[in-house]
Amino acid sequence: MIVVGSGPSAASAAWPLVSAGITVLMLDVGHEDSTYAGIIPPASFLENRRRDDRQHRYFLGDDFEGVPLGKVRVGAQLTPPRQHIARDTDRLTPLSSSTFLPTESLALGGLGSGWGASSVQFDDVDMEGWPIRAADLAPHYESAASRIGVSGGRDDLFAFYGACGALQPPLEIDDNGRALLARYASRRGEMNEGGLYMGSPRLAVLTRDLDGRRATRYGEMDFYADTDRSVYRPWMTVEKMRSMPGFAYERPWLVKSFRELPGLDRLEVIASHAQTGDQAIFTCRRLVLGAGAMGTARIVLRSFGLFDRPLPILSNAHVYVPCINLPMLGKPMSERRHSLTQVGLIFDPNKDRRGLVYAEAHGYRSLLLFKLAKEAFLPVPEAVRTFRDLMSALLILVIEHEDRPAPGKTCRLRRGGARPGPDDHLEVDYQPALGEAAGQRAAERRMLRLVRRLSCWPLQRIDPGHGASIHYGGALPMSSRDQELTTTPACLLRGTRGVYLVDGSVLPSLPAKPLTLTLMANGERVGCHLAGQMT
Amino acid sequence: MPDPTHPASDLEREGALLARYLLGRRSASASEVSAARYADACRRLFTEPAPPRDIALMRFACRHPLALPCLDAAAGLLLPRTLLRQKLILMLAILETMPELAESFLPAAKPPLRVIAGLARTGAAVAFKTLGGVVLLPLAWRSR
Numbered sequence: 001m002i003v004v005g006s007g008p009s010a011a012s013a014a015w016p017l018v019s020a021g022i023t024v025l026m027l028d029v030g031h032e033d034s035t036y037a038g039i040i041p042p043a044s045f046l047e048n049r050r051r052d053d054r055q056h057r058y059f060l061g062d063d064f065e066g067v068p069l070g071k072v073r074v075g076a077q078l079t080p081p082r083q084h085i086a087r088d089t090d091r092l093t094p095l096s097s098s099t100f101l102p103t104e105s106l107a108l109g110g111l112g113s114g115w116g117a118s119s120v121q122f123d124d125v126d127m128e129g130w131p132i133r134a135a136d137l138a139p140h141y142e143s144a145a146s147r148i149g150v151s152g153g154r155d156d157l158f159a160f161y162g163a164c165g166a167l168q169p170p171l172e173i174d175d176n177g178r179a180l181l182a183r184y185a186s187r188r189g190e191m192n193e194g195g196l197y198m199g200s201p202r203l204a205v206l207t208r209d210l211d212g213r214r215a216t217r218y219g220e221m222d223f224y225a226d227t228d229r230s231v232y233r234p235w236m237t238v239e240k241m242r243s244m245p246g247f248a249y250e251r252p253w254l255v256k257s258f259r260e261l262p263g264l265d266r267l268e269v270i271a272s273h274a275q276t277g278d279q280a281i282f283t284c285r286r287l288v289l290g291a292g293a294m295g296t297a298r299i300v301l302r303s304f305g306l307f308d309r310p311l312p313i314l315s316n317a318h319v320y321v322p323c324i325n326l327p328m329l330g331k332p333m334s335e336r337r338h339s340l341t342q343v344g345l346i347f348d349p350n351k352d353r354r355g356l357v358y359a360e361a362h363g364y365r366s367l368l369l370f371k372l373a374k375e376a377f378l379p380v381p382e383a384v385r386t387f388r389d390l391m392s393a394l395l396i397l398v399i400e401h402e403d404r405p406a407p408g409k410t411c412r413l414r415r416g417g418a419r420p421g422p423d424d425h426l427e428v429d430y431q432p433a434l435g436e437a438a439g440q441r442a443a444e445r446r447m448l449r450l451v452r453r454l455s456c457w458p459l460q461r462i463d464p465g466h467g468a469s470i471h472y473g474g475a476l477p478m479s480s481r482d483q484e485l486t487t488t489p490a491c492l493l494r495g496t497r498g499v500y501l502v503d504g505s506v507l508p509s510l511p512a513k514p515l516t517l518t519l520m521a522n523g524e525r526v527g528c529h530l531a532g533q534m535t
Numbered sequence: 536m537p538d539p540t541h542p543a544s545d546l547e548r549e550g551a552l553l554a555r556y557l558l559g560r561r562s563a564s565a566s567e568v569s570a571a572r573y574a575d576a577c578r579r580l581f582t583e584p585a586p587p588r589d590i591a592l593m594r595f596a597c598r599h600p601l602a603l604p605c606l607d608a609a610a611g612l613l614l615p616r617t618l619l620r621q622k623l624i625l626m627l628a629i630l631e632t633m634p635e636l637a638e639s640f641l642p643a644a645k646p647p648l649r650v651i652a653g654l655a656r657t658g659a660a661v662a663f664k665t666l667g668g669v670v671l672l673p674l675a676w677r678s679r
Contacts (some may be wrong), residue, residue, distance in 0.1 A: 049637040056572065056632040064576045067628045069621045329651070332644035369640055370628040377615065379608040379664055380623045381557055382657050384640065389650045391642035 001534070002027060002269050002284040004255045004299070007110020008516050009502040010290025011234040012144060012523030013530075014241060020531035023246045025282065026238065029106035029274045030251030031088065035062065036081040042227055045220035045366045046335050058224055059368060068371065079223050079367075082114045092254050092274060093295060096414075097428040102315070102467035104292055106254070106274070109235035111292065111470055117204040117231050117340055118360065118514040119150045121162025121521075125353040126511035131480040131489040134162075140521035140528070142166050148232040148520070149210040152202035156192070160346045160356070160513075161202045168207045170200040172218060174363055176328050176395055177342030183327075183454045195348045196450040201341035201360060204232035204517075211240075220366045222339040231340070253280065257303040258287055260496055267498055286498040286530055290523065293472035293504035294411065298426055300476060300485070300493065300501075301413040310410040311475045311485060313428055314510045317401040317440055318469035320462040321448065323361075326455045328393035339366045345397070347447035357443050358512040359399045365391055395456065399447075401440045403510040405474055406433040430466045471515050473504035491526045502526050546574035549597055553626040556603050558639065565633050572629050580625065581618070588676045589618035595675035602671055608661055609668025 003014045006028045017024050036058045041048055048055050060066045061080035078085055085107045089095075093104055105111045121141050124134045146166040152158075153170035173181065184191055184198045191198070206215045213236070214228035221227050229236060241247040252274035259268050269282045289296045297311055345359040364372070369391075373383035387394070403409075408431030415424050448458045476493065479486040486494055487506050493499040502523040504515060550573030555561050562569075585593075592610070596603050596619055610620050631640045645653075 046641070049632075049634065049641065051634055053634060055634065056629065059632045060628055063579050064625070064628075067576070067580070067625055069580065069624065070616060329647040330645040330649065333642050365642065368628070368631055370624055370631050373627055374615075374620075374624045377612045378657075378661055379604055379611055380620075380627055381559060381604075382608075382661055383611075384557070384627065386654065386657055388640065388642055389645065389653055392644070 001025070001286050001288065001530070002267075002282055003288045003290060004028075004269070005110060005290040005292065005295070005503070006030065006108050006234060006238050006249075007105065007290060007292065007503070008112040008115070008234050009504070009519040009523040010110070010288065011112075011237040011241075012520040013288050013290055013500075013502045013527040014247070015147070015237055016524055016527035016531050017534075018241045018244050018247045020535055021246055022531060022534050024241075024248070025284070026241075026247070026249045027253045027255055027269065027271055027282065028108060028249065028251045029088065029092070029254050030108040030249070031084045031106055032108050032235075033081050033084045037225070040081065040221070040225040042225075043219065044217075044335065045339075048221070068374070078114060081224050085111065085114045088274065092422065093298065094422050094425040095294065095428060096425055097430065097467075100313075100315070100428040100430040100467040101465050102294065102428070102472060103470050104294055108238065108251075109233050112234040112516065115516055116360070116514070119145065119148070119152075119202050119204045119517040120160070120513045121164065122511055122513060122518050123162060123353070126513065128509075130508050131478050137518065137521045137525060140524040141517065144517060144520040144524055147237070148204045149206045149208075149213065150202060150204050150517070151207045153200035155199035156188075156197040157199035157202070157344050157346060160197065160348075160353075161344070164202075167202070168210075171203060171205055171207055171216065171338060172336070173200060173342050174337040175331060175334050176325055176363055176392065177361060179328050180325055180343055180361065180395070180454060180456055187454065190453070191450055194446075194450045195351055196447060197346045197348065199344055201344040203340055205338065205340065206230045216338055218336040218338050220337050220339050223366055255289075255291065255299055257299060258499060259303065260498065265498070286500065286534070288500045288502055288526065288530070290502045293475050294426055294428075296501055296503055296505045297411055297475040298413060298424075302424065304495070306485075307413050307415050307424070309485075310412050312405040312477070313409050313411040313430065314403040314405065314472065314474035314507070315430070315467050316403050316469040316471045316510050316512065317432075317437070317466070318464065318471075319399050319444070320464070321397040321399060321444075322459045322462070323395045323397055323451065324390060324457045324459060325393045325395050326457060330389070331392045333365065333392045337363065337365075339363070342395075345447070345451075347443065347450075349443050349446060355402070355443065356512045357399060357401060357447050358514070359397050359447070362396045362398060364394050364396055397451070397458070399444060400469060400471075400512050400514070401443070402512045403474075405509070406431075406436070408432065411475060428467075432466075471504070471510060473507035473510050473515065475505040476501055477508035478506045479508065490529050491522070500526050500530065546577050547571060549622075550574060550626060552597060552600055552603075553623055554630060556600065556607075557623065557627055557630060558636070562636065565630065565636055569626070569629050569633060573626050576625055576629065577622070581621075585618045591678055592672070592675045593618050593622065595678045598678075602675075605664045605667035605671050606675060607668070608664035609672050612665055613669075613672075
């Protein structure tokens, strides 16, 4: 068995296979941060800010790569210790588009090395039009949540986030988030009547020790370091599998294509060495592709020789709305906090769970003032003074909308590289359907009106463009109909005998909710199915 | 105005000037380190020649430090990606990550009314500086 990639879906698919004693070879480019990991003290953000003379190295980068001076580019929002996540993608997996700016990863752990850890489940309404139901994923949601450690509360969001028996106690919420939730609680009837629900976030962050990992100490370094391994990263599963018999991890291999050998229950996997470009062929009985929605689309189209053939591409629309939580103006900020989502929000405009708007409220402190000052139309000293004064009341709402296939949302593999080197590149054209963006803006406005009634004032809407959500899917969707370039409900790629897809490419639509836990649950489902076949 | 090919001392002088403007004071403990780090960063980041108007603006700001607040205000509104703004943000990042200056950048509790009064004062000052900057910008661009 060969598994391609090491992100959330690939690691989760490999886990049941390795646990069942099946021999698994994981092929990956596998970049890691070898520059900063060793120099970040295991202290809190504030302690590091006040004491560490070397902090400029991991906050700004040795080449000052953490100081974004121009327009936002791919990977620019990643802090220096996380920039390895997007390393080499321009060179090894080129993409051209004037309408879509995605972030892809060739790192060990894939995009999961920098995810926000939101871990919610999809329900049957989210999965309308899919050939599988939430019940098919339910045992795998439980199993994935137990394995990675998910914390969350039993509040108004429990029904939206999905019933989960394996939850750890919820994370502590910072003062700003707590103040917002208290006002929501006092006006809950009115908010729910309007369709707004709020509660504690559900995150893959430990509040109790688990499997050698430590509960979070609320040190606020989550954007820079994997302190105590409190926040789950897929490399942790890979690391664990490396100590188990039958598992091998080989890098730096970029898988280019596969071919099934006629008359044999065998496949050849063609890979190129990420540094030297040397080609190698690996053989296996079954192949699991978890190279990311666009990475897997490249491999499949290249293997079938289907250049210029359009495939669907999906990505959640994603905007930032900085807000001032007025009652928190000038209040002291607690030293003890984490950097991830503080409060979860769901807007259910029609109260039928369709067309949900998903949002997360974040604090800002650990991302440093200079990035805010850069975006402000103020003289720099005044920008610093203003944001410093507003910091205790500043909440950044991250809002996401669902995405469904539309004729204008396509990707194609084109011959020839955008630059010398690769033989082909992926071209993405992303034009939302007529009225789609307007509908999203209208739903946002309704949601933000309710948020304003909680004395939390939206300042500005920042749209970073299509592809910025880092949630991608839909290229080779699961379907019950026997169509070319789709997968069966078990995620077997049609037209092949043994190629399974496990990343976002198989999702027929993207609900507004974050998809990573679903990718892990579906990866485990496919892994369990294959383990049953092979033993 | 120094460019990346100029000696480090020119960039360091420029860095010291920007640091003094950003902090509103001279910080003896931070100035040497921050100016050296600034010079290093400029050599790494500003490898392409800047547009002539950006270079003229930067040179003017260095020769006339008293004009810097007004030029920064006008550039922030009208030319947010100009070289002057980029160098100010770079120096700000450097200063913000110096432990001895941490408290100058970390949030501090204040009575809400003082926050609101401060915002109003800032608004008025910014409007005044921006007007001054709009007048100065064409002069700066024409200077050599």
